Amino acid sequence: MKLAGANFYRYSLPCAHPLELRGATIDRRTGIVVAIHGDGAAVGYGEIAPLPQFSVETLDEALASARRCIQFLERRAGASPATRAALRDREPFPPSVRFGIECALWNLAAQSNAKSPADLLAESPATRVPVNALITTSGAAAADAAESAAHNGYTAIKLKVGRVAIESDLESVRGIRRAIGEGVEIRLDANRSWSFDDALEFARRVADCEIAYIEEPIDEPHRLDEFAARSPIPIAVDETLQDAGWARLHEWRQAEFLDPFAHVPADADPLLRAILAARAWVVKPTLVGMPLTYLAHLLTKQRRIDADLVISSSFESGLGLVALANLAACAGDGALPAGLDTAAWFGGDVLDAPLPIVSGAIDLAGANAIAARFSPDGLEEVAND
Template sequence: MQSPLPGAANPSSKTHNGPNRKGLLVRLTSGAGSESWGEVAPLPGRSRESLEEAGAAVAKILPSLVGLDLAPSFQGWTAPNVLKGLPSSCQFGFEQAIFSLAAADESVPLSKWFREDSRGQVPINALLAGSKEEVLAQARERRREGYEAFKLKIDTTPVDQGTKLIEEVRSAIGADAELRLDANRAWDFDTAVQFLSRVEDQNIAYVEEPLADPVLLKRLGQATTVPIALDESIVEILEQSCSLEEYAFARAAILKPTLIGGMAVTLDLAERFVNIGVEPVITSCFETEVGHAGLVSLAAAISGSGWASGLDTLRFFDPGLSPAPSRAAYHVSLCEAPEISRLARIV
């Protein structure tokens, strides 16, 4: 699939590469006649694997899914060896398709398949992107629409301009709205202290990954009253098998299943963060509505999470051009031999 994004949006200069979001869609069917979809879409600049590498992994794994047993609930799921060690985006896409198929066979929503007491609604934060004028216009419009949480990227903004913009955004959304910042590891320690000290009176919910050197995050948290959130550090925590207790200083953990190893890992990690008092925030990597649907189900299934999720990304796709399930890249039936078709191109 290839789904265009508006060039003017440029939601993240470090993670969005070019005008199109490219990936693969996986379609599964069961012997009971159910159908499901999963999205495999490595994020340029953040994913370890390329789209070509993900595609090769998808093609290799498809034949092994024939005859796969489906669990009646997530609690009864045991991952088969064939699904272990996949590139992260592939893990997410295959798990989304398999779990959705299992839920369909049980005639329950995916969120309820994960957890019977999952929430019926998932609040999201408004993502503010573009020029100063565009950001302020978006902030006012989203507030009128009823958004209560907002996320502002500040990684490319000089200190003086950035602090002024934050003040203006706060004025636009009101004192009671939640305001989150994302610095994408843009600052050294002294710059971070300088910047954050100037916005301590703006009631910032948290700032994501402000430091180029993440080893200093805990120290920064002691030097400012602005809470810290983990994002890029999550992958490193998993790769290095770090103890989560070392990161209990954080206010929130930004969990992106496409990057951190899929749905099962995300659910486990979310519960572990909850247990140490860190709020998990399920967040999109600019998936299309196929992957987005799975992320919403994940967010609904996390226990005790009332915070807004980072899922306000579908707005950045050109209207009418997001891929429909009928434009699948691959199709495999769990009760028949797989059929691999061409990669769909959405134009």
């Protein structure tokens, strides 16, 4: 595929609700939109938005890396014009850069083939992508929010825990279960807030509330496999995947350690053991850097792991959310609720309309139609150095 250059545009979105990220308060979300030009008038857009306090790379570092990435792709396309432009699995670009560049190339290829992005990676993608309702309050407010979400068709609730006293979190979980009854999934996310013993006590005391999993329950990730063996509630990994990084995950994949029923050495990396002990992987491509094709293969079961895969947002703009929705749709009609209920945190967007969430699910065709109208005209173009 011939590439005809790229442009970069900076965005800055006000937060409708301040983002509390590892002790820092963020009132604006900033990022870069990359526009990759193909043959003719085709343009593919992607979003590069390192998340403060979580991403290793800064926005300026990501921009510089993205420029180098485009140069590599242009040279490669010039040498092999018949080959589809793509990043190779082991190329060491920062996670946010890989996500943004791959999304732009994915979008460009979809246009060239007159398909939606999801149709390009999966034979029978879902037309509706369920999402979990994100709740960050506690007590009666959390129960009210969960009841409203269930009434509006959401089939999964994600509650942030570990920010208040354990007794308060216990009451929040019980109040939510009473409010929504059976049939709606409850997911908990502790963001490594608890000690091993406190997390285990919490898990035992809410075991009767039918919890799907607790995400990153303890502040000692190297003990997650031990915790999983003792907890009555399954665990999910998020930050642990980020700590491992794509380079190590790729090595473990090549060694077949991530495959179901794999034989793992007794002296294996504690992070590998933690990942293998998880019921679910909560994957935020902006932060973990997994190639989109690998994730699509997991979602379509062309490759298998012994865990559920939950695609999740790192508070991207609507442009990034549409890309993530297309990725999650690759799982087909059995797609698990994705962690994409984040648009309400912003007081504006780069898209001209909010994503259509109806009965707790994103209408993919509607979302793609909105993304297709995107224009960078209102954004600040970043000049070449």
